[in-house]
Amino acid sequence: MSLTVEVLRSDNGNCRIELSGRLDTATTLEFDQKIESVDCSAHPVQIVDLSALDYISSAGLRSLFKAKKRAHAAGAQLLLVNPQPQVRKVFDIVKALPKESVFTSDQELDAYLDKMQRTSS
Amino acid sequence: MHRVFTLANECSQVEPILNEMVAHLEEQGVGEEILHDLRLVSEELLLNTVSYGYENGVKDRLSVSVTREGGSLIFEFRDEACAFNPLEAEERDPECDRLGGWGIPLLKELTDAIEYRREGKQNVLILRKNER
Numbered sequence: 001m002s003l004t005v006e007v008l009r010s011d012n013g014n015c016r017i018e019l020s021g022r023l024d025t026a027t028t029l030e031f032d033q034k035i036e037s038v039d040c041s042a043h044p045v046q047i048v049d050l051s052a053l054d055y056i057s058s059a060g061l062r063s064l065f066k067a068k069k070r071a072h073a074a075g076a077q078l079l080l081v082n083p084q085p086q087v088r089k090v091f092d093i094v095k096a097l098p099k100e101s102v103f104t105s106d107q108e109l110d111a112y113l114d115k116m117q118r119t120s121s
Numbered sequence: 122m123h124r125v126f127t128l129a130n131e132c133s134q135v136e137p138i139l140n141e142m143v144a145h146l147e148e149q150g151v152g153e154e155i156l157h158d159l160r161l162v163s164e165e166l167l168l169n170t171v172s173y174g175y176e177n178g179v180k181d182r183l184s185v186s187v188t189r190e191g192g193s194l195i196f197e198f199r200d201e202a203c204a205f206n207p208l209e210a211e212e213r214d215p216e217c218d219r220l221g222g223w224g225i226p227l228l229k230e231l232t233d234a235i236e237y238r239r240e241g242k243q244n245v246l247i248l249r250k251n252e253r
Contacts, residue, residue, distance in 0.1 A: 025168055026136055055157065057164055058223040086157045093230045094223045 003027035004052075005034040015043035020052035023060030031060075035067045040074030047109065051082035061096050068097065077101075081109045122149055122189040128167070130174070130181040130202070135167045142187060149189060152252065158231040159194065159250055165224035166198055166207070166246065174202025174244075192253055193233070198246040205244060206237045 004020040015038050023031060038046055048064070056064075064080070071078040081103045083091060091097055103109040126142055128134040143160050151159075163185065170183060183200040210225055228235065234249040 024164065025132070055161070057161060058227060059168075061223055086154070090161070090227065093226050095226075096223060 003030050005031055007034055007038060009038075009043060013043060014045045014047060016047045016049055018049045018052065022055040022057075023053060023063065024055065024057040025059040028059050028063040031063050032066070035063075036070070040071055040076040044076040045113065046071055046076060046078045048078065048080045049082055050080055050084065050087055053087055054084065056087050056090050058094070061090065061094055065096050068101065079103060079109060079112075081106060123186065125184055125186040127182050127184045130171045130179075130183060130200070132168065132171055135164065135171060138167070138185070139164055142185065146187070146194070151189075151194065155194065155250060155252055159196065159248075162228050162231050162248060163196065163198075165227055169207070169224060170198075170200050170202050170205070170244075174200065174205060192251060194250045194252065196248045196250075198244070198248075200244050201242045202244060204239055206239075207246065208235060208237055 002021050003023055004018075006018040006020075008016040008018065010016070017035065017038070019031070021027065035046075040046075046067075048067075064078075068078045079101050080097065082105060083102060088102075091102060103112065124145060126138050128138040139160055142163065143156055146156055146159070167183065167185075175181065181201045183198070183202075186197045186199075188195045188197075207225060207228060228248075231250075232248045233251045234247075236247045238245050
């Protein structure tokens with residue numbers, strides 16, 4: 001099984017990256033290349049949608065961790081949304097990604113983004 | 122049920138053998154969650170061994186024997202790579218590729234028992250995963 005990475009850029013500065021399939025040693029390069037094509041200054045909020053991601057290995061986690069670090073270094077945020085239960089389980093075991101950057105649903109994410117916007121204005 | 126899978130120590134061989142193992146267990150009626158966990162720990166172990174366990178140019182055949190008995194699945198990994206007990210590996214910087222970054226907690230949390238021993242030139246790692 002492979003990985004599909006779809007990058008959807010919106011006008012409001014957000015960028016949604018939809019993953020589908022598996023994120024493991026065989027597919028991390030595809031993800032790394034696509035995420036590196038996202039301009040952090042143009043897209044300070046990057047949302048990785050995991051709803052169609054069926055599997056993640058430690059190599060995949062490492063890629064997400066690197067992407068998060070890259071965004072942070074550029075003053076941007078990378079947030080994860082809709083992990084499937086088996087992917088969530090891996091996140092919970094490894095604890096590599098801060099809990100506050102993983103959202104169970106788009107509703108939860110939207111509430112967070114609204115709050116951030118109110119705080120900054 | 123008992124079956125042995127073998128692969129050469131090449132990264133490209135890992136995914137096909139994992140697919141074969143999962144297909145075999147699926148045919149035996151093993152549940153989805155168990156399949157996911159076993160595939161993940163097997164991938165972590167095999168890739169680590171193949172990627173880091175050998176000097177340049179050394180060829181080996183790794184084996185994974187899969188047994189189902191008494192409500193458990195038992196995986197036995199054998200190889201002639203450098204001696205390496207993943208249970209004693211330190212947790213490392215997550216940016217380091219070597220198992221010990223994040224592979225170890227996955228190995229420990231997703232299995233019910235792990236045993237390692239060195240037999241002559243072989244690493245032998247046995248995992249047990251209960252089906253209930």
